[in-house]
Every structure is written in structure tokens, then in C-alpha cells.
Amino acid sequence: MSEPELIVILGAGINGLTCALEIQRRNPTWQVDLIAQVLPGDPPPFAWSTGYSYFNRFEHTEYFSAETIEEGKVLALPNFQVLQPDQLVEGAKHGLTFTSVSVMPDQVINRLLSEFGSCGGRIFRGTVRHLNEIIEAPSAIVVCVGIGARTIGGIEDTSLRPMRIQVLKLRAPWMTVGKAFYGEDNVPTFFAIPLGSGDVLVGSKPDYDDWFAKPRPQTTIVLLNQARKFCPELIPTNAGPDYDLSSLLVWEGCDIFGMRNGGPRLEVKLAPSTVISEGVHIIYNYGYGPSELQVFQGAAEAVANLLGAAIEQGKNSDMSDDQLVSALQSPDIDDDGQMADGEILSVPANNITDGGS
Structure with a gap:
């Protein structure tokens, strides 16, 4: 029997928790681990301190x-x-x-946390300063760290502000x-x-x-x-x-x-060996600004689609580019992270490419 896929989520905000739950629900035989410095229940250092009411x-x-x-x-x-x-x-x-x-993020996050644990997901408190600090190489890393993507080694996205x-x-x-x-x-x-x-x-x-x-x-x-x-x-x-x-x-x-110049980042790439073990897929999912409260569920579904296609491509070397692009099809998202015409969420369709961010 082959080893279950190990998926690591970075970030335990509403974005990261929703992604973790969506992936674990869809793939109950996989192990989804979430790593974050700030966990639900901690006093928030920045975002979500305003406390919008829940629905x-x-x-x-x-x-x-x-x-x-x-x-x-x-x-x-x-x-x-x-x-x-x-x-x-x-x-x-x-x-x-x-x-x-x-919407009150605290209430949503508590519900997500409970459901994630019930599905077999695990949460670890930790600080990741560079992607290569993740010792056990997973099948994929999903980056949901918001403004933190500016400073994490292996990402260092200076387009965030x-x-x-x-x-x-x-x-x-x-x-x-x-x-x-x-x-x-x-x-x-x-x-x-x-x-x-x-x-x-x-x-x-x-x-x-x-x-x-x-x-x-x-x-x-x-x-x-x-x-x-x-x-x-x-x-x-x-x-x-x-x-x-x-x-x-x-x-x-x-x-x-x-906020990210040019709009949110939602794409999947193969990590270069200089960042982490070869063959690890990195899914970038951040840069929505306050619109994250509007798109977090749609973003999680898009991330799960990207991840499923990436894992399938790794298992099936005969998967054609057309099949891959079809699997990754998503609607468009604008520079402000808002929903596009008639869509719940919009994200660019991105092919899997070699290289870093």
C-alpha cells in the first residue's frame, strides 16, 4: 500500500483553515497538517480584530x-x-x-477548526522562516500566510503591501x-x-x-x-x-x-531544489486583502482543484497538457480580489511550471 499524500498548509486564518478543511474532506486518506505561528483562540496581531458579525x-x-x-x-x-x-x-x-x-471571522474559524479536526486534520504551532524548514518533505505546500509571504524564504513576494x-x-x-x-x-x-x-x-x-x-x-x-x-x-x-x-x-x-500589486496570487508551481525537495508542489493562495472574507470558500475550492490536478499529474506522466489545463480551469479574478462577472470566485487558470515564485 502506497504512503498517503502529506499536504502542509501554512497559515491558520480563515483562508488557510478553509483550504485545509476542503482538502481533507475531499481526500480522507491523505494527511493534511496545518502549521501556523498564530492559532485560533490567540489574540490576533493584525487581521480579523474588527470582528464582523457572523451572517x-x-x-x-x-x-x-x-x-x-x-x-x-x-x-x-x-x-x-x-x-x-x-x-x-x-x-x-x-x-x-x-x-x-x-460575517464574524472568529465564529467561522472556530467552526472550521472543529470540523478540520473531526476529519483527521492536524494543527501544529510553529514559525516557518523558510520553506526548507519543513523537514519532512510533503507532496504539496499550500501557502495561505497573507502579508507574511513578503518575508518567508522561498517566497519573498515583494509585490505584497x-x-x-x-x-x-x-x-x-x-x-x-x-x-x-x-x-x-x-x-x-x-x-x-x-x-x-x-x-x-x-x-x-x-x-x-x-x-x-x-x-x-x-x-x-x-x-x-x-x-x-x-x-x-x-x-x-x-x-x-x-x-x-x-x-x-x-x-x-x-x-x-x-494587498498584492497585480491582484491576488492563486497558482501552483513545482518547487525548485534550492527551496525544498524536488517534486514538491507549492500552491500560492494569498493577496486578497479584506476581500478574503468574500472569497475564502471559493478560493479553497480552487486550491483543492489545483492540488488534485497537480497530484494526479505527478502520478500520471501521460497526462496531456490539455487535460491538465482543463483540470485547472477557473474563472478570472480582478486586481482587488473581487468576484468576477456572475462568479462566486475568480482565479486565473495557471499551468504547472518549474521554478520558484
Whole structure:
């Protein structure tokens, strides 16, 4: 009997855990091991500290100040409507409303962790500074380390850059609708998301190339002022117009996401012998930024497809290039890691090539 395939996942965030579970479910005779420095239950150093609510449905309205807005990338949204001119706020030239959801990564991660263990998966706490530190050469390594791919030896993807978003939680259970405002560049300048807990998450335009992982007091003041301007619904009905929104503040924090110039990386390559043992497939799956919360399930399915085709090619030297390309077919993904036209997730179809990253 041949040895079971050993698959190593690097990273235990929502992306890495979903990939690990999807691969282990599809291949129960394989051994999937997950290695991460930060494990579920640890205080998060960067991402996911904002705590979006787990599948809370709410009515969401978006306003755009630009003359033209980007073409839609999904076929339909629940209860979608285009706002009429008399429904727009001051400064907005376009608007729309639809039913949306907010997601709490902590709850999703805990569920994924439990199911992964039940399927036979294993989790190890460890720091991988270079891919060659993985002593027992696996059949494949799946890289889901986000911004960490900048510094891990054997990857060192310098196209990754930090994207910092500072947010506040305001205790306002009476506000049950979401809002977002987009500037001339179609980038959000302010957003408010009602959470299932009764809190409202408010945030503003992201800052790039900013590694500061703690909330800045001056930014908190700006966010409170924006909240007053854009969301008067946050003021209690029995309070006056000068009500101090800071009295609703229950938490402040920030996330640092890994954005990648040219878009997310989702591809499979054969590792060169200078990095790790020859014949090991490396699947790169990172660079989505905050869109990871939208695409993590689709990304995991794409990774499992890539992995299955790569393992099959290794076993079947007669597998034609056409068969391989067919096995790796995936829809397109754009530079922001968003869904493409009518697709759950989009990723480029990539052939398996020799060489490094």
C-alpha cells in the first residue's frame, strides 16, 4: 500500500483553515497538517480584530460621488434597487441599495477548526522562516500566510503591501441599516455595518504601506465626526443634535491586510531544489486583502482543484497538457480580489511550471 499524500498548509486564518478543511474532506486518506505561528483562540496581531458579525443580514445603501461608477461584478443582489435622484444624499451622484450580510471571522474559524479536526486534520504551532524548514518533505505546500509571504524564504513576494483599516464599534442596536460612501476614485471614504451583537462597525478609507497595528487617537476623532455627518441614525432618538457619539464607543482597533500589486496570487508551481525537495508542489493562495472574507470558500475550492490536478499529474506522466489545463480551469479574478462577472470566485487558470515564485 502506497504512503498517503502529506499536504502542509501554512497559515491558520480563515483562508488557510478553509483550504485545509476542503482538502481533507475531499481526500480522507491523505494527511493534511496545518502549521501556523498564530492559532485560533490567540489574540490576533493584525487581521480579523474588527470582528464582523457572523451572517447578520441587513439593508445596505451605497452612495457614489463620482460621475461614473465601476461596472458590477455579480449577476444579482437580493432586493437590489437603484436610488432615484430625490433619494440621494448631498454630494452623491449615484446610489443603490440591497440586502447584505456581515460575517464574524472568529465564529467561522472556530467552526472550521472543529470540523478540520473531526476529519483527521492536524494543527501544529510553529514559525516557518523558510520553506526548507519543513523537514519532512510533503507532496504539496499550500501557502495561505497573507502579508507574511513578503518575508518567508522561498517566497519573498515583494509585490505584497500592507493595507491598514482603522475601525470603531459603537453600541447602537437601534441602527439596523448599513451605509457606505465612495469618493471620486470609487474607494470607500466611510462605511457603517450593523453587527448582530447590537454594535455598529464604522470605518474609513484604507491607508496603504502603513504597518502601525494600533488605533490612532486622531483617526478615532475623524471617524466619530464622519459617523455624525454620514449616519445621523446613530444618535439616539431621545438625544439632541449635539449628542457626543464617543459615549457609544465600546471598542477601537485596526486590521492590516496583505494587498498584492497585480491582484491576488492563486497558482501552483513545482518547487525548485534550492527551496525544498524536488517534486514538491507549492500552491500560492494569498493577496486578497479584506476581500478574503468574500472569497475564502471559493478560493479553497480552487486550491483543492489545483492540488488534485497537480497530484494526479505527478502520478500520471501521460497526462496531456490539455487535460491538465482543463483540470485547472477557473474563472478570472480582478486586481482587488473581487468576484468576477456572475462568479462566486475568480482565479486565473495557471499551468504547472518549474521554478520558484
